[in-house]
Amino acid sequence: MALDAEDFTAFIDLCSTEFDYRITVYSPEIRKEMIWLDQDYEGMRALLEMVPQHLKRLGTLKRHVSVYIIDHDATAAIATVTSSFIVTHTDPDGVSQLFVAGTYYDEVDCRGDRYLLKRRRAHLETRDLGIGSHIPI
């Protein structure tokens, strides 16, 4: 929701300082796994801080998430969450289109008084992203 609203400070606030974020994609053309975005906490913070200065695609992205599996390891206070997502893009004229479909593999740190996102793998099914995006998925 914070990313949808492009409230990057709020998003970073939900991430653990050990945050490990990757967008991964498999290419059947070269038969290899690829990492299209690879950031730690500081890297993600810097990247998001710079976004407003860039020439970026107009309109908004909206992430629709369905949680499939939650696995809670009470001793480690870590929950692993697998969710399916699609992201739609809505242009300034209000026309929405599917931008990308994929699966989140998340780890949530449940130790503190707030749950923090510790690890996110956004694995994409969609490989043609049109003009692409400055904003993570």
Next chain:
Amino acid sequence: MENSAGTRQTLPEMPDTHVVSGAVYTDKAIFEDEKRRVFGQCWHLACHESELGEAYDYRTFDYIGTPLIAIRGGDGVVRTFMNVCSHRGAKIIQEPSGNAKRLTCFYHLWSYDDRGNCVDIPRPEAYESSGLKKDDCGLFEVRTETHLGLVFINLDDKAPPVADYIGAALDPFADSLGSGELEVFHYNRAILHANWKAWQETNLDLYHEWMHVLLRRTQVGEGSMNTRVVKSFENGHTMGGGLKASYDKYKGMAARDPGMALPGLGPDDFFFVDLWPNAALLARGTAIRIDVVTPIDEKTMLVEWRGLGLKGDSADVRRTRMQHHNQYWGPFGRNVPEDAFAAEACELGFRHGAATRQLIAREEGGKGQDDGMLRAWYAEWARRMGRSPANPTNAIAPD
């Protein structure tokens, strides 16, 4: 439509070489001519040899509407065939890549070998009366040559060899691409809604680096305007070079480790070569990017991006190389999405004639942000097309 006086720009007298009419992006007849005179005759960069690393590895792709398959034979030679069955014309192989000694059509199971020979026709007796033999049913072969590890195809049997066509243009990549140590680690493709030339122009237009925040921070330094050079080669190829990047000037990025530089490159080097008509090779010390654009129709294109690193990269080094590559050039990078935005925005200007022409008139003595690369590109376009880019619709040359 009548415009009140003064609403249209008036240009000073300019040479034809400095102006490009909007019709080159929108006119259907010009596009049909490009398919014949440009894409039907020029060498096209189909893939990198590492994509066909082993015997019988294949890659399929479409080239101006023609399904093709490149396959490395048992003899190590890469050949390309039309990926269409001699029986009833079905596209034979659907997957983008694979490995197969026999290419078997799914429909009636005709099979072809790595030389394109038809080697099996089920129940062939029924063709005896008409005299049809499998020897007559091989796949149509397309000329294929490899240069510095790059696999090129040409639909024109009379075209000169690819090494002659390229000439000295790829010399700056001789040590890197020529090392035989590189492989493709990144492949990404996208349909963009603009004329195909608009993508090639993003790699020819030096002036537009102001659009990229990342380049403003890391590359448009004081001295760099004087040290950079634009070069033109025969057959319309061009090069921009002499640039150095200061990667640590952008928040969140770090200076490149010299130990990760590719063969023949310094860690901060940045230069690029545009191969006429539709490919660009860009070297940043630790990764190489290769763009190939092919038209789908006059207002839609397919762009393919490749990233290259060393075959022997450890997992850690590869991950860092991917990061370096994708910071600029991935679909979530800081540069390529901006270029794609620009290409589509220009299309919106030209599509219905709101923009009638573009200016490629910057002259800085071949340095700085000279438009010389764009002019050299359009000079070759004029030569091949028999049309002036400034006035393309009323100067149709005979074949």
